[in-house]
Amino acid sequence: MFEWSEEQLMVRDAIRQFVEKEIKPHLTELEHGDLPPYDTLRKLFRTFGMDAMARDRFERQIAKEKAGDIDDPVKTTLSEGGGGDGGAFMVIPIIELCRYCPGMVTAMGVSVGLTAAAIMSKGTTAQKERWALDLLTLEKIGAWAITEPGSGSDAFGGMRATARRDGDEYVLNGSKTFITNGPYADTIVFICKLDEGNDWPDRKILTFVLDRGMPGLEQSKPLRKMGLHSSPTGELFLSDVRVGRDRLLGETEDVQARSGAKDTFSMERTGVAAMALGIVEQCLDLSVQYAKDRVAFGRPIGEFQLIQLKLAKMEVARLNIQNLVFRQIELARAGRSLSLTEASAMKLYSAQSAMEVALEAVQLFGGNGYMAEFQVEQLARDAKVLQIYAGTDEIQISQIARSLLGS
């Protein structure tokens, strides 16, 4: 794949029209947190039939599972793509939304790509029917709760949230932070350690599915943050939340939660490249137009070589990230996915490039770039998170180096 196909361009154009009409006029409310993104995302899903497609895939998957055919799961995730143009059709909305509202992609991605995917990957058939379908169609909003106040990159090592057996039930305690959709989530995938009185490093990792409003579960208001304002982020507090075994993901304590989380990390990281591409494309488009329009010293600033250098570097970044996204789509079409190390490399490069491009766009716009009206400052604040979430740059570097060194 070296360019978008005619069908993919039609999808892009249709999504772009939707974004121009339904999102761009409400950017201020979305940015200032007065307007949660969920109704707009649901409209996006309904308008383009993404909810119906998700329901079809889900029903085929469940039918197969009930027929005992569990070795050939129906593809549901970005990295698996679903064959054909499925991968591209999942990537294109991410790119187009990120031209204006990267936070909406985070809110959508965490609900569908992390929360639902975790249940679809490790849950029982009954658990999938109970929780996953509503998340895949965005009828309900999901949160994936792993990070804690004392554990970020070292998610499992520093984890202090616990589950304690009590008869046929478990009692959950602990707090989670930086949880995307946390304030509004209907369904929460909660990851914690089984407390059997043993040392912390030896404790099993368990995953539970919780519902909004359960006794002992408190969801905070949205946290104030640097950017990504259209993605509500919050804290979760669990105080003696009692759950039955039916809420234990997979209904067994022997699910390999660590490997499941690593699959999730890989998928999350590849999604960041598409987000970076949307931010870079928008910064470049805005910068080129500004370089033509803005006059200084009697001529358009695009005639100055220092400005040209900025534009040329932005284009190089755009081409490189686009090629990485194309590779991802091709792999999905072939029924393959990136290894964790490849996904880390892709994420590291894309996130750093998006940050550099967005900051250069702010610089190119000068004083106007520092003003909200010209949008590039918002994209610069939004781009920063790409270097932090889904694994910091430092974690990606360490992952890549360990793989190269075989350690």
Place this chain on the structure above:
Amino acid sequence: MNVVVCVKQIPDPATPGELDASTKTLRRSGSIILDDSDAYGVEMGLQLADKAGGGEVILVSMAPNNENKGLRTALAMGAAKALLISDEALAGSDALSTAKVLAKAIERADADLILTATESTDGYTGTIPAQVAELLGLPMVTFAKHIEVDGDRVKVQRQTEAGYDEVESPLPAVVSVTAGVVEPRYPSFKGIMAAKGKPVDELKVADLGLDAGQVGWAGARQEIADVSAAEERKAGEIVEDEGDGAERIVAFLEQLKVI
């Protein structure tokens, strides 16, 4: 109920338009899209066919160079198939020649209702809908803001400057629709994928039983004598409010016949 919708594929208004200096016509070599004003007719046709519980929407379009990207957009919205009359001989066709070609193509479609836009976004002649109706010998209702089909009749609310007229006509009929008639849908992902496999039947002028001399430059009865740049928009008038601001605004609007 089968609904024919006449659609035009036009140069993308998002890219700067260019005139061919020798022919004084618009260059059509760049990116081509479905004319936005035709999306309303496509949507109306889809809704009427759906409400009737059967039938389909058939697109009829004319282009000199096999272009079908705009048709794919309308097919992705849900139209069943398209008839594309594509022939080098069509280059330079005036409004009447275009209407002759469209009318001949529509005759092949077994239509209960023919929908058009009021005018295209690139040519703006606004004459083709009535010419098509006349050539087909069918009744014509223009400027529809609301359409209902009741048995073998069509009921139309026809937009006027003062409000709207309620008009009824027997079917088949030609109806031109305004942008207020319905809100066009976005093509769904499934629709876009399905559009690739929908039939676009390409016809030549001769297939329609027309002579090449009746269309294109050869058949044109209308000549573009001259083209000049539009006058640049003048800066607005700034009026300082000296206590009579409201009166001066009213006088200004009255002068424009807005109030």
